[in-house]
Ligand SMILES: Nc1ncnc2c1ncn2[C@@H]1O[C@H](COP(=O)(O)OP(=O)(O)OP(=O)(O)O)[C@@H](O)[C@H]1O
């Protein structure tokens with residue numbers, strides 16, 4: 087089994103290198119997944135999955151996204167949701183991978199038994215932490231400095247939408263930033279940075295013959311807008327405007343107009359919803 | 364020891380509570396308007412109920428706390444959001460009371476009051492908040508002087524969904540439809556799959572409700588209640604967890620009437636423990652609308668007002684400047 091081979095090779099590496107202590111078996115024994123028996127390092131625990139970092143047989147860094155069983159919900163519901171989400175994420179990632187101008191991690195493997203999707207590892211921060219800024223004072227990144235990356239997000243979403251795909255969970259935690267050029271550090275020269283979309287488990291296809299497709303696209307953008315407002319309050323409006331502008335410029339004018347009109351309605355709905363029914 | 368009195372009446376409950384500046388609850392009196400089985404509460408009837416009850420509730424509250432109006436430092440009332448006529452009735456009562464005894468009057472946002480009472484009762488310091496009631500379904504976290512809404516329902520509130528299901532099933536509205544669904548669900552055995560609708564951090568219940576409506580005579584009441592609870596609560600836990608992962612919270616505080624449901628609390632507890640955190644929950648006295656929460660939020664927000672003392676049917680949680688928190 088590849089998993090065991092991987093475990094062994096990690097183990098050997100570890101013996102030589104103390105800096106990889108987070109890969110130690112003792113750490114693995116406390117991790118929340120009972121089905122995983124090999125020592126990998128946990129990099130994140132999202133709402134749906136635990137993510138581990140490891141390497142493939144050829145040394146390529148990968149992440150394993152394991153949708154472990156959620157003890158809080160009924161097993162039959164858990165089973166059904168996990169299947170749906172894994173299928174959606176695998177399909178949408180594969181689809182997006184082929185679209186030029188959209189960056190997603192390469193999908194390497196689907197393991198239904200273990201509930202794993204294995205992706206290319208993306209080196210770099212999430213858009214969320216990147217926007218929050220670095221250093222001890224942690225000042226939010228000013229919109230001008232963030233613009234090149236935010237524009238890429240707008241364009242990527244526009245391309246995805248033009249292909250009738252809806253991301254479904256566009257937040258700043260679901261965009262990774264990697265270096266594509268030669269500059270060092272994650273500093274001000276944001277032109278060298280590349281926005282990578284991840285977490286397509288809630289993605290779905292909404293074709294233009296479907297009456298909801300404009301609504302679906304508007305809601306996709308609205309989710310991002312709200313994620314900015316709730317997590318990056320200071321510059322939320324400016325961030326949103328940059329994403330929108332890039333989205334609109336990159337879309338067909340009539341599509342952009344339709345989505346914009348709908349987006350206005352979706353926002354109104356949020357504000358005007360009656361509180362008692 | 365300054366004391367604050369609060370009057371709540373945004374929906375079908377009318378309540379009066381008195382709290383001290385230190386957060387001690389001196390009394391918590393409440394009356395509920397219970398419409399006939401199979402019907403919901405209408406604004407006019409509900410307002411009439413509150414008008415009839417509010418004076419004797421005020422008297423009862425003062426008696427229970429053993430204080431006179433002159434010992435109070437101020438009066439708070441729910442300014443919104445909620446149903447216009449019931450809100451108005453209680454605002455009039457609070458205004459009259461304040462003028463009679465020359466007390467300062469503070470309008471309070473109902474959602475913020477739910478959250479602040481939850482923090483007071485449980486001692487949770489900075490949790491992610493799940494606010495689930497008949498009129499609201501929101502995932503909230505505090506940052507920079509506001510309670511920010513991360514996720515919410517895109518159509519009806521979860522309590523509203525349960526209340527309407529209870530009506531379809533002919534369950535009683537006393538003490539509350541949600542309570543009766545909870546009891547029936549305990550006897551449910553078979554899980555019937557229902558539409559599960561999560562969009563990022565948002566949820567939607569209207570599709571599930573109409574689907575459940577079609578199953579009414581084909582599935583037993585117990586199994587349907589059980590299946591609906593399992594499905595809608597799983598949706599709520601998922602969006603709560605997503606907001607937590609997004610902003611790095613470990614603890615959850617659940618407030619609002621649906622928040623006293625034991626199964627929902629259990630599911631949230633399991634989820635929190637899986638993230639190394641904990642759940643802060645309360646029982647029906649403070650989860651369901653009450654006067655104390657309004658009194659306490661009024662005390663906290665006493666310095667914030669601009670003299671406005673009206674009612675607003677729509678008043679979003681994130682519009683309130685939370686000047687009393689770090
Ligand atoms: N390919 C990757 N390379 C590097 N890090 C990744 C990769 N995929 C995910 N991550 C990290 O793991 C985190 C969670 O991943 P992901 O969003 O896929 O999980 P999730 O459980 O679906 O999250 P959510 O709570 O949004 O549903 C990301 O925010 C990111 O920090």
Ligand SMILES: Nc1ncnc2c1ncn2[C@@H]1O[C@H](COP(=O)(O)OP(=O)(O)OP(=O)(O)O)[C@@H](O)[C@H]1O
Nearest residue numbers: 374496497498499522541542619620621624651652
């Ligand atoms: N044990 C329970 N399980 C599930 N739902 C319950 C339970 N007890 C009460 N509820 C539901 O809680 C709701 C009432 O909650 P609450 O009093 O907080 O809010 P409300 O009157 O709807 O006002 P608002 O939305 O403004 O807070 C009703 O929908 C009721 O059915």
Ligand SMILES: [Mg+2]
Nearest residue numbers: 132259260285
């Ligand atoms: Mg994610």
Ligand SMILES: [Mg+2]
Nearest residue numbers: 134255285287
């Ligand atoms: Mg996800």
